[in-house]
Amino acid sequence: MRREKPFADPYLAGVGLGLVLLAAYIVVGRGLGASGGFASVAAAATAVVEGPARAAQSPALAPYLTRGIASPLTDWLVLELIGVAIGGFVSAWLAGRSRLVVERGPNLGATSRIAAAVGGGMLMGLGAKLARGCTSGQALTGGALLAAGSWIFIATCFASAYVLAPMARRLWR
Amino acid sequence: MSAPLSETGVLGAAAVLASAPLIGFAFGWCLERGGLGSARKLTGQFYLTDLTVFKVMFSALVTAMLGAFWLDRIGVLDLGLVYLPETFVVPQAIGGLLFGAGFLVGGLCPGTACVAAASGKLDGLAVMAGMLLGIVSFNVSFDWIRPLFESTPLGAVTLTSLAGVSSAIGVLAITAAALVGFALAARIERARA
Numbered sequence: 001m002r003r004e005k006p007f008a009d010p011y012l013a014g015v016g017l018g019l020v021l022l023a024a025y026i027v028v029g030r031g032l033g034a035s036g037g038f039a040s041v042a043a044a045a046t047a048v049v050e051g052p053a054r055a056a057q058s059p060a061l062a063p064y065l066t067r068g069i070a071s072p073l074t075d076w077l078v079l080e081l082i083g084v085a086i087g088g089f090v091s092a093w094l095a096g097r098s099r100l101v102v103e104r105g106p107n108l109g110a111t112s113r114i115a116a117a118v119g120g121g122m123l124m125g126l127g128a129k130l131a132r133g134c135t136s137g138q139a140l141t142g143g144a145l146l147a148a149g150s151w152i153f154i155a156t157c158f159a160s161a162y163v164l165a166p167m168a169r170r171l172w173r
Numbered sequence: 174m175s176a177p178l179s180e181t182g183v184l185g186a187a188a189v190l191a192s193a194p195l196i197g198f199a200f201g202w203c204l205e206r207g208g209l210g211s212a213r214k215l216t217g218q219f220y221l222t223d224l225t226v227f228k229v230m231f232s233a234l235v236t237a238m239l240g241a242f243w244l245d246r247i248g249v250l251d252l253g254l255v256y257l258p259e260t261f262v263v264p265q266a267i268g269g270l271l272f273g274a275g276f277l278v279g280g281l282c283p284g285t286a287c288v289a290a291a292s293g294k295l296d297g298l299a300v301m302a303g304m305l306l307g308i309v310s311f312n313v314s315f316d317w318i319r320p321l322f323e324s325t326p327l328g329a330v331t332l333t334s335l336a337g338v339s340s341a342i343g344v345l346a347i348t349a350a351a352l353v354g355f356a357l358a359a360r361i362e363r364a365r366a
Contacts, residue, residue, distance in 0.1 A: 007214075010228035011355075013207025017229060018236025020199045025241055027184065027192045029177030030256035032200055034284035035304065042308040060315035076193045081287055083197020084204070088288030091205035098292040103212050103280075117212075117296045120279020121286070121303020122310065123271050128283065129311040130322060131268025133258060135282040138265075139230065142258040144237035146331040146343045149260030156269030161277040165219040168277050172216045 005095040021140055028076065031141025034084070035128035037077035040064045044072050105172040116171055127157075176244070180254040201288050203233075210288035212280030212296055219277055222365065224358040231351045242344045262325040279303065 007013075024031045043064035047055035052068050055061045065071050072078040092098040104113035128134040131153050133142065139157070142150025178184040184192075207229045208214045217223025244250035276282055279300045281289050286304070289297025311318060327335075333343035 007208035007225075008206040010207055010225045011232045013203050013209075014229040014232025015236045017200070017203040017207070017233035018240065020196060020203060021233060021237040022240040022244075023199070024196050025237070025255050026176040026244070026250055027178050027196065028189055029179045029254055031237075032196070032284075034282070034287065035308075038283060038301070038304045039308050042305050042312065045305070046309065046312060058312070058315070059319070060312040074190065076190060079190060079193035080197035080200070081284075083194035083199075084201035084284060084287045085197075085291040086194070087198035087201025087203075088205040088210055089201075089291035090198075091202045092210060092288075092292030095206075097205075097210075100293045100295065102295045103289070104296065105213070113296055114299045117279050117281075117299035118303035118306070120275040120277070120281075121300040121305075122307035123275025123303075124279060124283060124300075125275075125304040125307020125309075126311050127268045127270070127272030127275055127307075128304075129268070129308055130318070131265045131272060132261065134272065134284070135230075135276075136284045138258060140234055140237070144234045144241060145252070145255065145257050146238070146333055146340060146347070147258045147260065148327060148330045148332050148335055149262070149265040150258055151332055152260070152262060152265045153269040153272070156266045157273035157276065160270040160273030161219050164274055164277055169220075171278065172213065172280070173220065 004097050017140075018144075021144060024141075031137070031144070032080065033077045033133065033137035033141065034081060035125070035134035036137055037072075037075065037081040038125065039129065040072045040075045040078050044069050105170070107173070108171055113171075176250040177254050180251075200284070201291070204229075204285055204288045205292065209285045210281075210292050210294070210297070212289065212294070215282075215285060216277065216280050221361055224361065227354065227358055231354060235348055235351045238344055238347060242340065257329040257331070259329050260327040261323070262327060264322050264324060267321070275303075275307075 021031050043061045047069050056065055067074055102110040102113055138150045138153040175181055179189045208225050214223055215226055218226035245252040281300045283304055286297045286300035333340045
């Protein structure tokens with residue numbers, strides 16, 4: 001097995017990420033996103049289960065179903081997220097960092113880690129829906145445009161994580 | 174003004190859609206290169222043992238902010254045509270609190286979970302599954318959540334429009350605050366070394 005290459009300098013990665021965000025403003029007229037792509041897939045999945053006609057009546061789902069169940073295929077954010085996964089994979093693979101693993105704190109079992117990951121994901125799904133975006137769509141994209149709500153999100157997100165961190169020590173330390 | 178290309182007619186809908194996987198590829202690449210596909214690295218931010226999240230996030234934010242501001246100034250990018258997320262004070266504050274708790278417990282945010290999963294980390298896949306469950310729970314309880322979700326709307330406002338100052342002052346203040354933050358981060362790292 002190859003040796004893992006070290007990560008890039010965080011400021012270099014950050015400036016690169018900032019230029020990608022700037023490219024999104026220039027090309028698409030809106031920034032990056034992540035939770036919106038998940039929401040689109042979730043809406044289409046619900047439409048499959050409930051039936052498209054009923055889902056189209058739901059005010060929570062209708063905005064994501066402008067092209068019915070096929071909407072995710074033409075959703076910019078969904079296609080962007082597929083790109084994120086491919087870019088992440090290629091970068092990790094070239095650096096010798098791609099392998100099957102459950103990454104977890106030193107005092108946590110793999111099953112507990114997976115349970116915490118699902119639970120944390122659920123909280124983020126709820127939070128991102130309520131806030132109309134996540135770390136990508138609100139914090140980065142709106143933050144760089146000085147959107148007031150994005151900065152409210154940044155402040156409460158970090159405050160919450162820091163206040164709760166001592167209680168979650170067993171997960172990571 | 175020729176940008177945003179999607180709004181000024183330079184690029185058609187199909188070309189804009191085709192840009193999505195390319196921009197996404199670069200996004201995922203930068204996140205992975207910076208180490209943000211690793212939950213232990215990300216959560217180090219909350220225990221001040223690894224400040225990568227702060228450094229990557231705020232250097233990205235400042236880069237995009239300065240780029241957008243100056244391209245608008247020199248007439249290349251019309252920021253008036255770039256979508257500005259709307260502000261809803263209370264739901265965004267509560268959403269941020271829930272999201273921060275989920276980030277801490279799950280160890281990855283939605284975008285970085287995709288990167289983690291793509292590089293073989295099963296915890297990243299679990300976060301993605303949890304995200305979908307959380308969104309479905311929101312959708313099925315939407316009637317009940319809706320009054321909160323739609324409360325306290327301020328419209329598409331910025332910090333500087335609310336404060337009644339020019340956006341240049343906001344850009345300057347955030348850049349200065351980020352530089353102070355980067356210096357502090359270096360100090361924290363030295364103190365811990």
